[in-house]
Every structure is written in structure tokens, then in C-alpha cells.
Amino acid sequence: MLKLIQLELRKHRFARNFRTAGIANLVLILFLILIGFTDQGAEDNAFANYQVSFMLIDTFARAVFIIFGGALIAKLIISEYRNKTMNVMFTYPIKRHKIIAAKLIIVFVFTFMMILFTDVLMGALLVVANHFYDFIPDTLTMRDAVVLLLKYTVSSLSAAGMALIPLFFGMRKHSVTTTLVSSILLVLVVCSGFNGPTFSINTLIVIPLTLGAIGLWIASLSMIRLETKDVN
Template sequence: MLNLMRLEMKKYQLGSYVKAAIIANFVIAGFMFMILFISKIEEDSAIENYQIALTVIDSFVRGVFIVFAATLIAKLIIGEYKNRTITTAFMYPIKRKKLIAAKLAIVIIFTFVAIIVSNVFITTIFCLVSTTYQLIPDTLTTTVVMQQIPSMFMNAIAATGMSLIPLYFGMKKYSIPTTILSSLLIVMVVSSNTGNFSLNDIIVIPITLAIIGIIIAYLSIRNIESVDV
């Protein structure tokens, strides 16, 4: 499985996604600082404390990498079906289930790791700069950071499961745009924030969506050995 994943990553040059993820991190961090600096100039605190700030960062990160996951699904799976190149891949002496499972494993691992690493990276930079320039009228404490860690991991797991839902829509007509648009819809519904509240705060919703994503992934490979391409 690991060798198969390595071959798939090399085949699709997925190193470019790592570079894109790094760029996305700086864009998210820049956006957060822009909000804070504008608020400081206008003397209107948009983010009142670090707990809210860390929650907003986590929300941005999850949203970005759910879309990233959809582009990976589109490239690794939907695109192959659309261009019929999957037929050639299925001719190799490798079980279809194993091949698709390897592709999905790449998406799952990339999404989860990217969300965790990005959260840590952006949060670290954000806290260092905001405390130095006193951008938030609040004191950063170890307690606030420690309280955020379990939430970050749980949200990363839920977001990783959710990121598989676009696979269902993309496989309907082997549509790459539909795959990506469905991920944007998921982000808009779950991560949209109104009055410091989002649907992601209702724990049942992200867990349910994550389970749906896992079920979709399972169904996509369950009968693949007998399905005509």
C-alpha cells in the first residue's frame, strides 16, 4: 500500500500541493493580520480575545483544506474516470480496491496532516506577532492554548471525514467542477460564522458529516471489482 501511495504521489507530482499549502498558510495568516491591523487603526476590536482568534484560524484552515482535498480527489480519482485513464490503471496486476484505497489514503493523510500542521504554524506566527504589537485586547495564556488543542484535533478528524463527501457528487457524472463546488458548499454551510457561532459548534453536525464522508469512501470501493468503467 505504501509503495502504491508513493507511486501515485510521484505520478501526479503532489509535491506541488505541499507548496500550495504553504502559500495558503501565509495567505490565511496575512488575512488575519489584515483584520487585526484594520481594527486597531479604526479602534474597533473585530477579535476580542485569543480564544476567538484561534477558533477563527481553525475555521479558515479547515475550510481551505477541505477544498484542497476536493481538488486532490478530482485529480487522483474523478479525473482518471473522466479521461478513461483509470481503465489502463485497472489493467495492472493490482486489485482495484487497493488502488482506489491508496488514492483515498493520500487524500485523508494529506488533509489531516495539513490541517494540524497549518493550525500550529499559523497560530504560532499569529500569537507571536499579536502579542508583540498588542493587536488583541487580551492576554495569551497557556490555558487558552491547551484548551484549543483537543478541539483542533477533533475538528481536524471531522474535517478530514467531511472532505470525502465531494467524492459522491464528483462520481455522479465524473465532473471535476462539481467535485470542487460541492466542497465549497460544505465549507460555506459548516464553517460560516455568524456572531461567533457556526454549525461546526454543534458537535453532532461535523461528526455526522464525517461519518457520511467515510461511508461514501467505503461505498466507492466496496463493489469496484465488479463495476464496469
């Protein structure tokens, strides 16, 4: 399996995606800075305290990389079905479900790593910025930091599972557009905010965990269907 993953990474020149993710992080930093300046002095300031600030960061990180995950599914799987290159790969002396599993593992691990990395990076930058400009009144203890790290590790895992949900819609007609649109609609639902930045569907931990489990179930189902409908 590891060899298959390495071959897929080389085949699709996967290192380019890290560069694109870096650009996305840079844009996200600029966007958060813009929000900070726009909300300055407002009663419902997005950076009123660390809890709300980290929730905002995690929400945007999830939104960006769930869509990114949908784009990877479209590139690694859906496009290869449309171009018939997947049929060629299925002629190799390798079990079909292993080929798909390698691709899905890449999407899952990349999405998980990038969401967690973005949460940690943005959080660290927020703490450093607050040290110099003191715009957040409360303090962040080491215990709070450890709890947040554990919380957003679980959050990143559930989001990585959610990123696989667009596979279900994209595989129905092998449509790249449907895959991307479904990932965007998923983000609009999961990352939508109610009552400002203090509450969203994402704060109800049962919902993202359930959606993450659904994403993993869809991934398993797609491998089971390889022997029948999706191969024809």
C-alpha cells in the same frame, strides 16, 4: 498499501501540492492581518480574545483545505476516470479497492496534516504578534494551549473526513466541476458564521464529526461500488 501510496505520490508529483499549500498559508496570513487592521477598534473585533481568534483561524484553515481536498479528489480520482487511465490501472494485478484506498488515504492524510499545521502555525504567529503588540487582552496558559491542540486535532480529523464528501457527487458523472463545486458548497455550509465570529456550525462538534463520518462512509462505499457501476 504503502508501496501503492508511494507510487501515487511519485506519479502525480505530489510535492508540488505542498508548495501550493504554502502559498495558501501565506495568503491566509495576509488575509488575517487585513481582518485585524479592518476590525481594529470595533466592538466585535475578530481578535477580541484567544478563543474567538483561534476559532477564526480554524474556520479559514478548514475552508481552504476542504476545497483543496476536493481538488485533490478531482485530480487523483475523477480525472483518471474521465481520461480512462483508471481502467488501465484496474488491469494491474492489484485489487481495485486498494488502488482507490491509496488515493483516498493520500487526500485524507494531506488534508488532516495541512489543517492542523495551519492551525498551529497561525496560532503560534498570533501569540508571538500579541507578545509584541498586546492587542488581545486575555492570556493563554500552557493548559489552554494543550486543550486547544487536542481540540483542533479532532477538528482536523473531522474536516479531513468531510473533504471526502465531494467524491460522492463527482463520481456520479465523473465530473471534475461537480467535485469542486460540491466542495465549495460544503465549505459555505460548514464554515458559515452566525453572530459574527463567535458561533458557526463548526462550533457544534456533533455536526463536523457526523459529516466527517459521512465522508469516510462515502469513501468506503466508493470502493464497494468498484466491482459494479463505477467500472463500467
